[in-house]
Amino acid sequence: MRVTFTVNGRKQEADDVWEGESLLYVLRERMGLPGSKNACEQGECGSCTVRLDGVPVCSCLVAAGQVEGREVVTVEGLADFAKQRAEKSGCASGACGTSLQEAQQWQSKPADSQTGENTDLSPIQQAFIDAGAVQCGFCTPGLLVAADELLERNDSPSDADIREALSGNLCRCTGYEKILDAVRLAAARGENQTAGQGA
């Protein structure tokens, strides 16, 4: 079958999709977007987390056909997504919130260079690097999508809030301490920025 949906603001089309294929498979193997990860393919680890019409989902559990005509944001589009949200609301951490409608209407800008240090990152991506929250990095894309969504709804989450929001994302390397640090850091930077703007 043919499946057409919007990924990171661009219309994408996949042909000859077998009915049993997951959204994760189509993203990774048919659309050249391997950022969403395949750690368990059974909805337990959260490494494949993407936003589907704004809602975080395990893309391994979503049949590709279910996504027809809908909007998907993956880790590859997270920086652009956060940037546009910030431009709209003056709040880069996402802490000021995005409505479902806004999330659905989001469009990406042209791709950034991928050369490394000078890539434009969203606040949560930068915080993960700065806090040492990345080791092997296989859980990172899913955690970033989940943490970004948390900060979008809650600009100053308590530790208990962070733990609850990220409890669907397994990490085997870090012991989670530096992941908590990263989310706290992104939230604190968001507050500073908001305060600096007098908002």
Place this chain on the structure above:
Amino acid sequence: MAGATRTPTNLTQGGKTDAGIGASTLRPDGTLKVTGEFAYSSDMWHEDMLWGFTLRSTTAHAEIVSIDTSEALKTSGVYAVLTYDDLPTDVKNYGLEIQDTPVLAHGKVRHHGEPVALVAADHPETARRAAAKIKIEYRELPVITDEASALAEDAILVHEGRDDHHIGHVPHPNIVHRQPIIRGNADEAAKKADVIVSGEYVFGMQDQAFLGPESGLAVPGEDGGVDLYVATQWLHSDLKQIAPVLGLPEEKVRMTLSGVGGAFGGREDISMQIHACLLALRTNKPVKIVYNRFESFFGHVHRHPAKLWYEHGATKDGKLTHMKCRIVLDGGAYASASPAVVGNASSLSVGPYVVDDVEIEAIALYSNNPPCGAMRGFGAVQACFAYEAQMDKLAKKLGLDPVAFRQLNAMEQGTIMPTGQPVDSPAPVAELLRRIKAMPLPPEQQWLAAGEGADVRALPGGLSNTTHGEGVVRGIGYAVGIKNVGFSEGFDDYSTARVRMEVIGGVPVATVHTAMAEVGQGGITVHAQIARTELGVEQVTIHPADTQVGSAGSTSASRQTYMTGGAVKNTCEAVREKVLERGRVKFGTYHPAWATAELLLEGGKVVTDGGEVLADIADVLEGEAVDLELEFRHRPTEPFDLKTGQGFGHVQYSFAAHRAVVEVDTELGLVKVIELAVAQDVGKALNPLSVVGQIQGGTTQGLGVAVMEEIIVDPKTAKVRNPSFTDYLIPTILDTPTIPVDVLELADPNAPYGLRGLGEAPTLSSTPAVLAAIRNATGLELNKTPVRPEHLTGT
């Protein structure tokens, strides 16, 4: 082979990051990893590639009567179906130390999930469905599942006709290796004991549960060879095992490390490497294999489950008199790393304590259980769980504080190990214990902190809302452990680094090329730091790890910062000397300091140790590069004597201590770990941020095996019952407590920069500390990991 590919690339760091060793510089691969661009082994892609699938045995022990692949071959989209009969040469087995593992089963399967046939097809689902059409007729055999069945008079031999180098000294062919250690006279010393305690302990089978599944891409070359992109812990060890079974010389199997999604020991053994190459060479097309989680549980070895018997004695003033122990590790169907695990289990079985009179025996069994091998802590973990339980029992019986009792018997620099080897660098065991004890305790009843009734998220059971504090009891436990660093027992353990220094665009840059497997630990971060420190450059490029450079040894045994870090340092020093030689020739006549002063490279310049600038590196090199590849070795070790266990077997020791604070819902048997405090000596923290990350991660894996992680193998059928993340639980962020870390830096004079390998020690003492805390809360004996609710409620 032409065509579009997605494969690993160089990582260049500079400009924003200019710090050398000792600074918390950030990962050079960090940006790629947070943008989703980092190319993991499961992300490899090639135009026209096929998908491979492995058909595995559905039974643990059986003769293969027949295999019929005809229906599978007829499936549209299928390019190849391979069985044992299709293997191209006389070499059909592989293995880390003993080549006992068939590439594909021949005549017999020895464990549940053993590879029997391979399929390549144009879609992974097509390959899976075709594999399901392969008909295999099995004739079931009795299963060997424990020591009693392995050594029974009529026991079937798991491997007949063994001719490996251990068969001569093991008491039974179903024992892979046996290592006794006898020192002093334990029976005689026992007479001095005022108290004697003994115990039997059971350690469950733990899985590494790295998140990136076994995967990779094999691309057939025009020369009849193959290019293999794969996630592994040791490229050259893989190569040695892969090339012979493909019938290719090693230079025709070109391996490149692709992104590794964690390892923890589970990638020391071959998984899909050979299978993907066989399919690629047969079909002459690139072949990708990606395991799903179910298959991953069958696709790698696990941590050895163990039964341990211990006896300790002590005088009434708290001095240990003697120790006797027997450790039985279940190695499963194939040897993997079992012999080395036995060596560790026996030589580290006393723990970080002074005991002069010991009688130790460790063995690993062959059985029909899943093969077991390397996992973080490697033989030292199981022993630590048991000897630390013994320490608490002794302290209790003597009426002594458990920390004070441990400190009284703690080893220190100069202590003689049971192997007769002196501990010849700092061993701050008592100090580590002092530090964790001195850390402030988390406040009581934190669930009331918010002041609006109980926050159930801070209680055992969490959002299941099973208690608001009723029946919840706090407990505190301590533990300390000892781990060896590097490959032991006389192994020629070396690493290689190639370093190139040149001037590009007027700026001196260094390129570091090693075969070290970066598995997440941050080795590449440290390599860039070392190059900056030694060569005075800002910009460092890390070349992808491959087999075009010499071996880096394994990313295991806490050895890579020591060994490949040491190799990078060593090669950088030689490169620096070459640069200075050129400088002396070119500029020596202009300034006497070229001949007389100690010279360094700093900030792109040659400077004296007094800080005087002599020349720009750019002017010294003048468009030429210095490029060297050198090997680095740690000090030699020797094997343990097979009868007495005596020998200078280990390179270095590593120590960590934990304090666990738990809260237990005693009515429901639910445990919440509130805090796991760690103190560890790392010799020198090359990158403090990464050091703390390693310690917290290792601690959490120890927590997992304490309260939730276990691969359940049916004792009647030897079949794995829980091969999924639904049924095999690893700690989530809700299960993991705060982990305060106290890092000591007492230099080891034998090691590069004085550093001490650190990745494994925190996995040792974490588990017994949690167990001790639960015992402290409940008063129960608890001799098994993981602790389950029924162990606490007696139901």
